[in-house]
Amino acid sequence: MRIGAVLVGLLLGLAPMTSDAADPKLVSWGELKVRPRPTTPHRIAYGSDPSQFVDLWLPDGPGPFPTVLMLHGGCWQAKVDTIGLTNYIADDLRKRGVAVWNIEYRSIDQAGGGYPGTFQDVAAAADALRTHAAQYKLRTDKVVATGHSAGAHLALWLAARGKIAASSPLAATDPLKLAAVVSIGGLPDLEAVQEAQGLGCGPDAIPLLIGAAKRTNPYHDTSPAALLPLGIPYWIVDGDKDTIAPVASGQSFYDKAIAKGDKATMKILDQTGHFDLIAPETKAWAYIAGVLQDLSK
Structure with a gap:
């Protein structure tokens, strides 16, 4: 049986594929987006596009x-x-003493995004860390990658x-060497996710991301599952009430x-939805932050 069919079977016992906001105890996408947002003065371009x-x-x-x-x-969509x-x-x-190299990239709904642009952006931005490490006193001996949702797929990639x-x-x-990866509420097996109708991202996002309409084997260089083994330690952290991933x-x-x-x-976190994983006041994030701190020491 194909893994996507197994995934569909497992999903039959889960809640309907709706927003976590249906449970008032969980952090919702809408509530997180309207919070006062911290900013940083350090923005570094790695290309000429506004999203690079x-x-x-x-x-x-x-x-x-x-x-x-x-x-x-964001389902690879701006x-x-x-x-x-x-x-x-x-x-x-940052407040815990860890520097964060937070990457923006062209998405599938932007000019130049999709295949290969989205992946090339993420790769170029990652490699640019080495260029700027000395200036900003960033350690590069134990860089840990992390991402949330679609970003977790890109981190593992x-x-x-x-x-x-x-x-x-x-x-x-000569790719940037990573010490470890932490996938947060991720979608790392693109083929399996697509066989399950794209789960929370719907059936159209992944084909656009990987250029499926123009390629005979679009997963072989885009899906971490197709490139296993990765050869470094990684953590798969999911919430038990996540209906998106x-x-x-x-x-x-x-x-x-x-x-x-x-x-x-x-690691499966109890009473945790998709956005609890990236809300800094939650127990879920406290666990993830602790893992990231330990791995990057």
């Missing part, structure tokens, strides 16, 4: 600083979410891109990763 920039969150003190590379979610929704957790990590065949426009000869999605990827010999950890 990094927001750098620097802790107080002389450094050098442990560094987390961060990628926002109309859903952009970098700003991760400002809350980026600022929280960064760990895998060194394995991409030279014939692909996404091939990398359900536990079944992360679990299926974790099982596949373990079977391929990777060192992966699966």
